[in-house]
Amino acid sequence: MSRKHPIIAITGSSGAGTSTVKDAFEHMFRREGTKVAVVEGDSYHRYNRVDMKKAMAEAEAKGNRNFSHFGADANLFQELAELFRTYGETGRGRRRFYIHNADEAVRFKEQGVAAGEFTEWEELPSDTDLMFYEGLHGAVVTKDVNVAQHADLRIGVVPVINLEWIQKIHRDTKMRGYSEAAVMDTILRRMHDYVHYIVPQFKSTDINFQRVPVVDTSDPIIARDIPTADESLVVIRFRNPDRFRVDFPFLLQMLNGSWMSRRNTMVVPGGKMGLATELILTPILRRMMDDRRTLMGG
Numbered sequence: 001m002s003r004k005h006p007i008i009a010i011t012g013s014s015g016a017g018t019s020t021v022k023d024a025f026e027h028m029f030r031r032e033g034t035k036v037a038v039v040e041g042d043s044y045h046r047y048n049r050v051d052m053k054k055a056m057a058e059a060e061a062k063g064n065r066n067f068s069h070f071g072a073d074a075n076l077f078q079e080l081a082e083l084f085r086t087y088g089e090t091g092r093g094r095r096r097f098y099i100h101n102a103d104e105a106v107r108f109k110e111q112g113v114a115a116g117e118f119t120e121w122e123e124l125p126s127d128t129d130l131m132f133y134e135g136l137h138g139a140v141v142t143k144d145v146n147v148a149q150h151a152d153l154r155i156g157v158v159p160v161i162n163l164e165w166i167q168k169i170h171r172d173t174k175m176r177g178y179s180e181a182a183v184m185d186t187i188l189r190r191m192h193d194y195v196h197y198i199v200p201q202f203k204s205t206d207i208n209f210q211r212v213p214v215v216d217t218s219d220p221i222i223a224r225d226i227p228t229a230d231e232s233l234v235v236i237r238f239r240n241p242d243r244f245r246v247d248f249p250f251l252l253q254m255l256n257g258s259w260m261s262r263r264n265t266m267v268v269p270g271g272k273m274g275l276a277t278e279l280i281l282t283p284i285l286r287r288m289m290d291d292r293r294t295l296m297g298g
Contacts, residue, residue, distance in 0.1 A: 002088035004295050006130045006288050007150060009084075009138030011205060012157035013198050014069070014168055021157055021209060022134050024277035028285055029132075037087070037128040041135010042098040044080045045069055049116025068190030070136060070197050077145040080137060084150035087124070087131045096121045101176075129289060139201035148204045153284065156205035163213050163227065165220040184221065206244065207280070210235040211270060232270030235261070236280070244284050254279055 008025070012018040029036050047055050052074065059067035068074060087093040097119045099105050105115050113119050124131070139148040139156070148154060159167065165187060172178040172186075202208055211234050213227035238246055241264050251266065252258055255276055258268045268276045 002150075002152065003288075003291050005088050005091040006152040006292065007084055007088060007133065008130060008153045008155070009133040009147075009151040010155045010157060011136065011138035011140075011201050013136065013164060013194065017159060017167060017211060018134055018157045020273055021155060021277055024274055024281065025132065028278060028282055032282075032285060032289065034285070034289060035125075035127065035129045037093070037095075037124040037131045039083065039095050039124075039131060039133045039135075040097060041133065041137060042100070043096045043118065044076045044135070044137070045098060046074050046076055048098075048118055065189055066192040068186070068193045070190045070193035072142060072145075072197065075137065077137065077140060077142065077147065080140075081145045081147045081150065084131075084133075084147055088150050091128065092126070093124045093131070094121045095124055129292065136198065137201070139204050140197060141200070141204070142197075148201065152288065153207075154201075154205040156202040156208040158202055158208055159211040160213070160217075162217040162220045163211060163232075166217060166223045166226055169220065169223075170226050180221070204239075206239050208235075208237045209273065209277070210237070211273070229270040229273065234268045234270055234273045234276065235265060236268060236276065237262075237265045239264070245287075246280070247283075251276070251279055 010018050010021050010025075028034070045052070052069070055074070056067050059065075059073075083093045083095070097104075097108065099108065099113050099115050099117055099119070101115050105113060108119050111119055133151070137147060138151060139154045141148050158164075168187065169180060169183050172183045173180055211232050213232050215227050215231045217223060217227065238244070241248070248260065248266065252260070255266075255268050255272050258266055258272070258276075261267050
């Protein structure tokens with residue numbers, strides 16, 4: 001961890017809904033005038049879309065039905081850990097982007113990069129205040145790699161698993177054009193890596209946001225709609241509230257309808273998740289930036 005060059009990492013599975021927390025941070029960065037180096041987790045996958053399909057076919061031919069984007073073999077964990085370490089020490093590092101679709105490809109047309117491919121590696125912007133990671137493995141720890149140790153603030157976005165499946169099925173079928181059967185095959189294939197690489201991260205995250213629907217999601221495969229924010233609650237768990245000086249009385253007063261379910265856990269109406277995120281994280285971000293300015297002599 002680094003007080004001069006802090007790192008914030010948002011970690012969540014595919015379809016978990018990390019975009020809500022990411023959007024809240026973007027609002028805070030803009031409002032606070034924070035200069036940010038953004039790193040997308042997908043850019044540290046090992047294979048582009050075509051090569052990933054080949055790698056999956058080769059793994060399956062060898063009897064491995066669990067090869068997935070969640071696991072170590074399909075990702076550049078060493079390179080990700082090195083980026084975190086280097087940025088924490090120097091405020092510098094290298095990144096690239098993964099192009100998800102044709103619209104994103106337009107942004108990098110001068111590089112001739114198509115959907116499903118990576119851009120060239122590039123240096124992070126100089127003179128940034130912090131690095132912001134959003135992806136699958138911001139707090140991953142294996143026998144060879146420890147990414148989590150380098151992050152100053154680790155946030156997990158972890159909906160209950162049936163809701164996570166519903167969100168992924170709807171996103172991948174309606175927005176990415178996959179069949180329902182293909183999406184379910186992906187969910188089942190990566191379950192081993194989900195259990196061994198994704199879930200263990202949430203024991204070391206500092207704050208977890210878990211959306212819990214209050215409507216029936218017992219069969220996520222046939223769910224017609226994603227439960228709305230108003231049909232959900234958000235459970236927010238703080239691993240060490242004292243470290244971040246969490247002001248629970250203030251939060252409970254500002255977030256109408258919220259309550260404490262445990263000493264370190266509050267429950268918020270789903271429609272207030274964005275507001276809750278900003279109320280909780282803005283003071284933390286300000287303290288991180290004040291600390292940095294003091295150490296940098298600013």
